[in-house]
Amino acid sequence: MMAPKRSCHSIRTEQWATQPPRLLWCAVAAVAIFQPSAAFINTEMTMLRALVSRPCLSRATYASAISSIRQSSSHLEAASLLDQEGNQATTLFDPYEILRDQKLDKIPLPNKLSPTSLESFTKCHQAFFFQYILKLKPDPPMTPELARGIICHKALEDVFELSPSQRTLDNLQNLFRKEWSSLRGDRESSNNVTQTKEYNAESYDSLFRLETDGDAIISNGRSPFDINSEIDWGLSSLQLLKNYYELEDPRNVTPLMREMWVNAQFPTDTDSFTVRGKIDRIDMIPSNSGAILRIIDYKTGKKPHFKYSAATNDRIANEQFWKMKVYALILWKMILQTETLEQKRQESEETVDYRYGLSWELRQKLLQSLGYENEQLHPKWSELLKIESLRLMYLTSHLDDMAANFDTPPDAPVGKAKELDFSLFEFMTVLDQTENEVISIQKQIKELVDMQDPTAWHHCNWKYCNCHEMRERFIDGTVSNEIM
Numbered sequence: 412m413m414a415p416k417r418s419c420h421s422i423r424t425e426q427w428a429t430q431p432p433r434l435l436w437c438a439v440a441a442v443a444i445f446q447p448s449a450a451f452i453n454t455e456m457t458m459l460r461a462l463v464s465r466p467c468l469s470r471a472t473y474a475s476a477i478s479s480i481r482q483s484s485s486h487l488e489a490a491s492l493l494d495q496e497g498n499q500a501t502t503l504f505d506p507y508e509i510l511r512d513q514k515l516d517k518i519p520l521p522n523k524l525s526p527t528s529l530e531s532f533t534k535c536h537q538a539f540f541f542q543y544i545l546k547l548k549p550d551p552p553m554t555p556e557l558a559r560g561i562i563c564h565k566a567l568e569d570v571f572e573l574s575p576s577q578r579t580l581d582n583l584q585n586l587f588r589k590e591w592s593s594l595r596g597d598r599e600s601s602n603n604v605t606q607t608k609e610y611n612a613e614s615y616d617s618l619f620r621l622e623t624d625g626d627a628i629i630s631n632g633r634s635p636f637d638i639n640s641e642i643d644w645g646l647s648s649l650q651l652l653k654n655y656y657e658l659e660d661p662r663n664v665t666p667l668m669r670e671m672w673v674n675a676q677f678p679t680d681t682d683s684f685t686v687r688g689k690i691d692r693i694d695m696i697p698s699n700s701g702a703i704l705r706i707i708d709y710k711t712g713k714k715p716h717f718k719y720s721a722a723t724n725d726r727i728a729n730e731q732f733w734k735m736k737v738y739a740l741i742l743w744k745m746i747l748q749t750e751t752l753e754q755k756r757q758e759s760e761e762t763v764d765y766r767y768g769l770s771w772e773l774r775q776k777l778l779q780s781l782g783y784e785n786e787q788l789h790p791k792w793s794e795l796l797k798i799e800s801l802r803l804m805y806l807t808s809h810l811d812d813m814a815a816n817f818d819t820p821p822d823a824p825v826g827k828a829k830e831l832d833f834s835l836f837e838f839m840t841v842l843d844q845t846e847n848e849v850i851s852i853q854k855q856i857k858e859l860v861d862m863q864d865p866t867a868w869h870h871c872n873w874k875y876c877n878c879h880e881m882r883e884r885f886i887d888g889t890v891s892n893e894i895m
Contacts, residue, residue, distance in 0.1 A: 503886045506865040509545045518544060520860045526688045526737040529852050535871035536859065536895055538878040544860075544868075549877045550884075553614035559648045560711040562590045563806065564691065566652060567709055568669050570661050578661040584649045591645065619644070647825065651711055651806040654828035658804070667695040667704070667780075668773060675744035675767055677850055684853055690738050695780060701795035702781060706738055707802045714805035714829045716812045732833045735801040736845040739835065743842055745769050746792045753792075801833040866891045 510518065521528075521543055532539040541547045566586040570578050594615045619641040620634045674687035692707040715731060717724040749768035756763045765771070769792070777796070783789040808815035808826035815829035835841055859867050869891045870878040882890055 504547075504884050505886050505889050506545060507889075509547070513546065518860050518863050518865070520857055521684075523685045523687055524853065524856075525686065526734040526741075529686070529737065529849060530734055532852055532856060534873070535876050535878050536868045537870035537882065537891060538876055539856075540859075540865070540868035540890075541878065541881045547881060550880070551614070551617045553617055555618060555644050556711075558591075558594075558615065558618060559644065559651070562587055562594070563648060563651060563711050564670075564709055565590050567655065567691075571664070571666055571669060575662045575665075580653060580656045583652050583656060583661070587648060587652060588645075595641075650825055651828075654806050654825070655709075655804070658828040658830065664694070666692045667776060668693040671773070673738065673741045673745060675741040675748070677846070677853065679850070679853065679857075686737065686741060686849060688734075688738060688741065690742070693742075695777070697781070698797070701790070701797070702777065703800070704742070704796055704798045705800040705802055706735060706742070706798065707804055708735060708738075710803055710805045711807070712805065713826065714803075714808040714812065714815060714831065716809045717814070718812075728831070728833075731803060731831065732801055733845075735803065735833065736841060737849060739798050739801060740842045740845045740849070743798060746796055749774070750792050798838065799835050801835065803831040803833075805829050805831065865889060869893045869895045871895055 510516070524543075528539065528543050531542065566583055569586045569590075570583045573582060595618075596616075619637045621637045622634070668690070669692050671690045671693060672687065673690055674685055676683045676685055690706055691709050694705045694707060696703040696705065715727050717727065719727070745768055749765070752763045752765060752768050769777075778784075778789060781789070781795070789795060806828045808829050810816055810819065810821070810823065810826045812826060812829075816823075816826050819827055866889070870876070870882060870893070872894050882892070
């Protein structure tokens with residue numbers, strides 16, 4: 412049952428003036444005709460109450476606060492109000508208000524998950540709730556580490572668009588420079604920067620800002636950029652690509668697919684759900700019976716340092732490869748689905764939907780590489796293709812990790828790149844176990860959704876999880892303070 416509606420903006424209502432001027436309320440009513448969302452009206456009302464209750468504030472302060480709030484692109488992001496001294500105070504959220512702003516009357520059950528979201532749930536129920544149910548982003552949404560990962564991935568994808576002879580280290584690093592240049596824009600003249608699907612220009616624009624006390628704000632209302640920090644970040648990012656080039660020469664590699672979206676359906680007691688994700692790279696190794704597929708994932712973080720007990724090291728390795736197993740499972744389900752669809756097409760000659768099968772592009776690449784000119788004459792896909800290897804390609808490592816840096820100088824800026832491989836020798840056993848785990852995780856998510864209680868989603872005790880920072884942005888008692 413839905414809890415009573417509560418404001419997501421401020422809970423200290425007893426401190427607000429109870430008899431504000433009628434003119435201000437008329438203004439809110441007029442604006443509400445054109446901006447009827449509950450979140451917008453609540454923000455306007457709260458703002459006006461806060462302002463009216465402090466008549467000693469200057470006219471300039473009034474105007475600044477009103478402009479700041481009304482120009483916000485989303486009233487669910489951290490809008491600010493004025494405290495008793497006229498300073499800005501962080502606004503608090505209510506999960507029910509956030510759902511209402513999404514035009515939802517209850518906590519929804521996600522019907523599409525990803526390997527990343529599944530893993531997120533296993534680590535922290537509350538972080539999953541904030542990110543995948545309430546659709547909240549961390550503050551700030553972009554970090555230098557995340558930007559480095561996104562742009563390095565882009566460079567490693569685009570380098571294979573070049574002819575083998577052009578896949579030099581200089582060109583690889585220039586691809587990074589080109590992508591970052593388009594995202595950062597001309598910061599000296601505050602030109603707009605490129606929009607991306609996952610993160611908008613404002614996200615990248617927040618990077619490498621100097622911390623100021625308010626006296627160094629530039630004309631657009633933001634603090635100036637720290638160019639030296641940006642340069643250091645860029646040089647360290649280019650070093651990671653140099654590490655990659657020392658680990659693998661892209662001139663000798665021809666990937667089968669890059670940045671390939673994969674998706675598959677999984678059964679539930681009453682229906683099904685979809686798991687969808689993107690594989691960085693798939694390589695193909697011809698064999699006597701067909702082809703061996705290797706799934707590769709780039710990692711800009713450090714390779715795990717296996718310096719603990721055998722049991723702990725095994726646990727760390729399994730955690731690192733869990734998402735990769737999910738990708739392998741999805742790809743295999745797509746291979747089996749393609750067989751089913753092709754058989755259906757041959758029997759009925761009807762158009763079939765390959766949404767959950769291998770794409771036409773991938774099928775043609777495989778058949779051409781294996782020498783099959785006619786798509787209908789090849790063996791079954793499950794007999795032709797085998798997934799035998801998962802590879803994590805870490806672009807750096809801990810300097811004291813001798814497995815990667817036995818010959819690295821002690822004054823090196825970063826550790827070397829290193830691969831970690833996982834053999835799918837017991838292929839079906841691993842995939843069956845992984846499928847059971849995926850279905851079990853979705854079942855746990857559904858059980859929490861069925862409770863329709865935001866406080867049922869408990870948090871983890873890992874100090875680096877963003878659940879702790881996010882939890883502080885909510886009204887006390889509206890989300891859980893208990894540990895999983």
